[in-house]
Amino acid sequence: xRTLSPIFYLLAxxxxxxxxxxxxxxxxxxxxxxxxxxxAGLALLFLQLxxxxxxxxxxxxxxxxxxxxxxxxxxLTRGSDLPKDGVFSRxxxxxxxxxxxxxxxxxxxxLASVGAxxxxxxxxAVTVHDIGDALVGRYVLPLEIVALLLTAATIGAVIxxxxxxxxxx
Amino acid sequence: xxxxxxxTNPFFxxxxxxxxxLRNWLVGFLPAAxxxxxxxxxxxxxxxxxxxxxxxxxTVFERKGLGRIQNRIGPNRVGPYGLLQPVAxxxxxxxxxxxVPLRANAAVHFLAPLVLVVTVFMGFAVLPxxxxxVLVDMDAGLLFFFAMGAATxxxxxxxxxxxRNKYSLLGAMRAVAQMISYEVVLLLSSVAVVMITGSLSLxxxxxxxxxxxxxxxxxxxxxxxxxxxxxxxxxxxxxxxNRSPFxxxxxxxxxxxGYHTEYSGFKFALFFLGEYLAMFSISGLGTTLFLxxxxxPFSFLTWVPSWIWFFGxxxxxxxxxxWMRGTLPRLRQDQLMNFAWKFVLPFTLLNLLVTALWRFxxxxxxxxxxxxxxxxxxxxxxxxxxxxxxxxxxxxxRYAE
Amino acid sequence: xxxxxxxxxxxAALLFAIGxxxxxxxxxxxxxxxxxxxxxxxxxxxxxxxWRFGPHPEALTGMMFAIFSIAVAAAEAxxxxxxxxxxxxxxxxxxxxxxxRMKG
Numbered sequence: 077x078r079t080l081s082p083i084f085y086l087l088a089x090x091x092x093x094x095x096x097x098x099x100x101x102x103x104x105x106x107x108x109x110x111x112x113x114x115x116a117g118l119a120l121l122f123l124q125l126x127x128x129x130x131x132x133x134x135x136x137x138x139x140x141x142x143x144x145x146x147x148x149x150x151x152l153t154r155g156s157d158l159p160k161d162g163v164f165s166r167x168x169x170x171x172x173x174x175x176x177x178x179x180x181x182x183x184x185x186x187l188a189s190v191g192a193x194x195x196x197x198x199x200x201a202v203t204v205h206d207i208g209d210a211l212v213g214r215y216v217l218p219l220e221i222v223a224l225l226l227t228a229a230t231i232g233a234v235i236x237x238x239x240x241x242x243x244x245x
Numbered sequence: 246x247x248x249x250x251x252x253t254n255p256f257f258x259x260x261x262x263x264x265x266x267l268r269n270w271l272v273g274f275l276p277a278a279x280x281x282x283x284x285x286x287x288x289x290x291x292x293x294x295x296x297x298x299x300x301x302x303x304t305v306f307e308r309k310g311l312g313r314i315q316n317r318i319g320p321n322r323v324g325p326y327g328l329l330q331p332v333a334x335x336x337x338x339x340x341x342x343x344x345v346p347l348r349a350n351a352a353v354h355f356l357a358p359l360v361l362v363v364t365v366f367m368g369f370a371v372l373p374x375x376x377x378x379v380l381v382d383m384d385a386g387l388l389f390f391f392a393m394g395a396a397t398x399x400x401x402x403x404x405x406x407x408x409r410n411k412y413s414l415l416g417a418m419r420a421v422a423q424m425i426s427y428e429v430v431l432l433l434s435s436v437a438v439v440m441i442t443g444s445l446s447l448x449x450x451x452x453x454x455x456x457x458x459x460x461x462x463x464x465x466x467x468x469x470x471x472x473x474x475x476x477x478x479x480x481x482x483x484x485x486x487n488r489s490p491f492x493x494x495x496x497x498x499x500x501x502x503g504y505h506t507e508y509s510g511f512k513f514a515l516f517f518l519g520e521y522l523a524m525f526s527i528s529g530l531g532t533t534l535f536l537x538x539x540x541x542p543f544s545f546l547t548w549v550p551s552w553i554w555f556f557g558x559x560x561x562x563x564x565x566x567x568w569m570r571g572t573l574p575r576l577r578q579d580q581l582m583n584f585a586w587k588f589v590l591p592f593t594l595l596n597l598l599v600t601a602l603w604r605f606x607x608x609x610x611x612x613x614x615x616x617x618x619x620x621x622x623x624x625x626x627x628x629x630x631x632x633x634x635x636x637x638x639x640x641x642x643r644y645a646e
Numbered sequence: 647x648x649x650x651x652x653x654x655x656x657x658a659a660l661l662f663a664i665g666x667x668x669x670x671x672x673x674x675x676x677x678x679x680x681x682x683x684x685x686x687x688x689x690x691x692x693x694x695x696x697w698r699f700g701p702h703p704e705a706l707t708g709m710m711f712a713i714f715s716i717a718v719a720a721a722e723a724x725x726x727x728x729x730x731x732x733x734x735x736x737x738x739x740x741x742x743x744x745x746x747r748m749k750g
Contacts, residue, residue: 080653088657099668125698132388140395142723149727153734171670179663186655200703210706229721233728
């Protein structure tokens with residue numbers, strides 16, 4: 077794949093449009109739906125990069141869980157009431173400049189180092205079996221730590237968001 | 246394996262592979278470069294024609310079946326024994342006025358049923374309908390199926406929120422909460438099957454169950470962990486598709502029609518189609534994982550075409566769904582969620598451990614006894630614990646804040 | 647876009663910048679969290695692109711990193727949104743401009 081296929085341009089446009097819509101739209105639920113579109117675009121990009129497992133895991137985790145979490149949080153914090161002085165903070169030009177600066181630096185780094193990275197174009201023959209082997213072989217310690225982290229995060233999130241007990245007046 | 250000589254008789258082999266042969270013949274007319282794409286396209290056309298056709302048939306059977314369970318005759322006016330009722334229903338929903346509420350979010354309101362039906366149809370792409378009859382043989386096929394199921398939940402929320410109606414929103418939130426809880430159970434009960442088979446690819450899972458000792462097949466449902474897993478899967482499948490007794494999100498007596506209150510005409514028909522297609526695809530996955538997919542129940546019946554077995558098993562599952570709808574009362578939302586998190590999920594986790602034990606104990610009768618004893622003891626103990634936490638006494642009220 | 651890898655990296659960089667801009671510019675706490683999720687996703691795209699085009703894809707390093715990143719990001723989203731809900735219950739607002747005091 078010496079050049080980028082038109083499908084890549086389409087998917088990249090979809091993802092970036094979703095991302096832009098997320099930060100620019102006023103209604104919060106619209107932003108949540110736009111970020112779901114961005115997640116879907118990214119999942120399709122992963123599939124185009126022959127990373128099947130990562131692509132389906134992206135759909136399952138991000139669209140199936142994180143997007144729904146975001147939507148629930150918006151509804152529980154009455155996100156449909158828009159603030160009076162607009163949805164952008166007062167220092168928004170500074171934020172824009174910083175983001176543009178970061179993109180400029182990253183873009184320059186990418187374009188300047190294009191020739192230095194060795195690239196191979198053959199499709200890696202990776203099966204889910206190999207991923208499973210790697211997870212319980214070489215990466216077993218990160219796996220266990222992530223399991224512990226997820227348990228701690230679940231319990232922590234429940235405790236943080238739980239109703240406080242009524243103190244006797 | 247006691248196989249009949251009929252199983253290798255060319256007539257029955259051709260009958261088994263008739264759709265594959267038909268596709269290859271049709272695709273042979275095209276130049277070689279277009280053949281793979283044309284083959285997939287023909288498969289897609291077949292799926293889009295067959296499953297909605299089954300949907301039409303199922304609506305009639307459901308109404309007749311429910312009618313008979315409730316001691317009345319179902320629809321019997323349109324066509325012989327009411328069998329043309331779906332045609333009448335289709336004409337009705339296509340010619341009804343499409344009402345969109347004034348304050349509704351028009352774009353999301355329009356997209357919700359569309360995206361729902363598209364994601365549900367995508368789930369059919371990985372189901373092995375017969376021998377060599379799967380649309381796409383993906384290495385991570387099971388993961389793809391669950392990814393499509395997860396995408397469905399967001400569409401339900403989109404439908405409920407965009408209608409700007411408190412009944413729709415409430416129905417959508419309840420539906421999403423229920424679907425998330427039971428999605429975990431669905432995934433974990435499938436993981437037990439994946440552990441024993443060693444692959445996420447659905448045709449391989451069916452091939453692993455397609456062996457026979459003597460007359461009896463090696464379906465996973467005939468093992469202790471398989472039976473427990475299948476029961477948990479069946480409960481989770483009923484909850485995922487919002488069928489009775491888990492149909493509070495669309496309960497007519499409580500919530501008007503839940504998240505599809507504000508939809509009329511064709512869009513409502515799309516929701517209806519989406520719900521029944523989800524039922525078919527989840528039954529299809531259940532038969533693939535636990536009931537042996539397209540393999541025959543006895544080794545002397547392998548001459549019957551494989552796709553007949555698959556569709557027969559799926560229709561039997563649909564019949565059980567209809568039977569449950571007619572017989573069981575509806576569960577309240579908190580009973581539903583309690584059931585999921587406090588009983589079904591721990592039991593499914595235990596089932597995973599029992600599956601691992603089964604795998605590592607090796608062949609013999611010992612593992613049957615040990616696994617069955619552990620599962621039955623756990624069921625009895627957890628059931629008693631649940632019952633004790635129910636306070637049967639004066640009713641206590643808890644108010645929302 | 648001279649090489650495919652550069653194309654993917656530029657898309658990831660742009661998505662990262664958009665996420666960063668969103669986190670810095672919006673008022674609502676939930677949108678800041680969404681911006682952070684976009685940044686994590688952009689990093690994932692980077693990882694998978696390097697896995698695909700870099701040397702030794704059979705070592706699966708990039709894919710593993712991305713999978714762990716997805717898992718950790720989901721956990722972080724859960725905890726972050728739980729915090730936002732708790733803060734909303736306490737101060738009745740989710741706007742960051744109004745939650746700038748330490749006094750509760």
